[in-house]
Amino acid sequence: MKLTFDWIDWIKTNIDAGCLPEDLINKMIQNGFSFDLACAVVTHIAQDKQSLTKQDASKILEKFSLNTKTTSTEQILPKEISNQIHIQQQQIKVAMKLDDPKVVLFHDVLTAQECDEIILLSQEKMQRSRVVDPHTGQHVLNPNRTSEGTYFKVCENELFTRVDHRLAELMNVPLEHGEGCQILKYGIGGEYRPHFDYFDPNKKGTAETLARSGQRISTLIMYLNDVEEGGATYFPELGIHVMPVKGSAVYFEYYNTETKTLDPRSLHAGMPVVKGEKWIMTKWVRDQQYST
Ligand SMILES: O=C(O)CCC(=O)C(=O)O
Numbered sequence: 001m002k003l004t005f006d007w008i009d010w011i012k013t014n015i016d017a018g019c020l021p022e023d024l025i026n027k028m029i030q031n032g033f034s035f036d037l038a039c040a041v042v043t044h045i046a047q048d049k050q051s052l053t054k055q056d057a058s059k060i061l062e063k064f065s066l067n068t069k070t071t072s073t074e075q076i077l078p079k080e081i082s083n084q085i086h087i088q089q090q091q092i093k094v095a096m097k098l099d100d101p102k103v104v105l106f107h108d109v110l111t112a113q114e115c116d117e118i119i120l121l122s123q124e125k126m127q128r129s130r131v132v133d134p135h136t137g138q139h140v141l142n143p144n145r146t147s148e149g150t151y152f153k154v155c156e157n158e159l160f161t162r163v164d165h166r167l168a169e170l171m172n173v174p175l176e177h178g179e180g181c182q183i184l185k186y187g188i189g190g191e192y193r194p195h196f197d198y199f200d201p202n203k204k205g206t207a208e209t210l211a212r213s214g215q216r217i218s219t220l221i222m223y224l225n226d227v228e229e230g231g232a233t234y235f236p237e238l239g240i241h242v243m244p245v246k247g248s249a250v251y252f253e254y255y256n257t258e259t260k261t262l263d264p265r266s267l268h269a270g271m272p273v274v275k276g277e278k279w280i281m282t283k284w285v286r287d288q289q290y291s292t
């Protein structure tokens with residue numbers, strides 16, 4: 001069970017009303033919290049007799065979310081209680097959030113200038129996109145993915161040092177768990193048919209990457225330009241279309257590190273571009289340190 005702002009509020013209200021800490025701890029355990037976490041949070045709040053500001057509650061949430069962060073993908077994005085996330089100088093806006101499965105739409109993850117700079121740097125080194133063949137593990141051309149692409153190693157230059165650190169903080173994962181950002185460009189008719197970002201553990205070709213860097217757990221797709229028509233990222237199982245807006249991004253999770261289960265509801269597609277072109281940047285995150 002995940003600690004939320006509402007739970008902190010509930011504990012404080014009941015402590016102030018004279019309830020016994022033991023009763024609150026029991027209630028939390030009944031709701032799926034671990035004994036250790038329930039004890040730690042209730043004791044912490046009971047010790048402070050002051051009134052609790054929203055800022056205090058956020059601090060408590062951060063402190064105790066960190067303790068449990070790596071045990072479950074539910075712990076990703078602990079700062080989502082707010083409609084804004086302040087990272088570096090960037091004021092990232094939380095525009096929409098689906099709890100289960102977790103899908104979050106962000107605005108202003110990248111500045112317009114960063115988007116333009118990334119496109120410019122990528123233009124020089126574009127290649128037709130390849131996918132990992134699940135049978136052989138080789139990178140092969142695939143008709144399901146009619147786009148051109150390139151990638152930048154983690155912290156490859158000054159721009160990506162800044163951006164990769166920002167994305168690690170936003171996705172609440174260690175920098176080293178992120179793959180290098182991948183850039184894709186789709187022309188008219190270009191698309192990426194429905195697929196999963198996680199690796200099928202039953203396929204021979206994925207064994208090597210799974211053994212080396214672990215499973216992918218989450219994705220952030222960032223839109224580097226406004227597409228004139230078409231080009232939405234579509235989640236058919238959820239009925240969600242994310243329209244490309246320059247600087248915005250869609251985040252989604254699909255691997256529960258506690259139960260080791262993959263979530264097929266994360267099926268998604270890049271819909272065909274009808275007018276204009278579409279540029280995106282994707283960050284995939286592993287459950288272990290990523291190495292090539
Ligand atoms: O083009 C899109 O909107 C989807 C891209 C995608 O699925 C990916 O990069 O994994």
Ligand SMILES: [Fe+2]
Nearest residue numbers: 195196197268
């Ligand atoms: Fe994808």
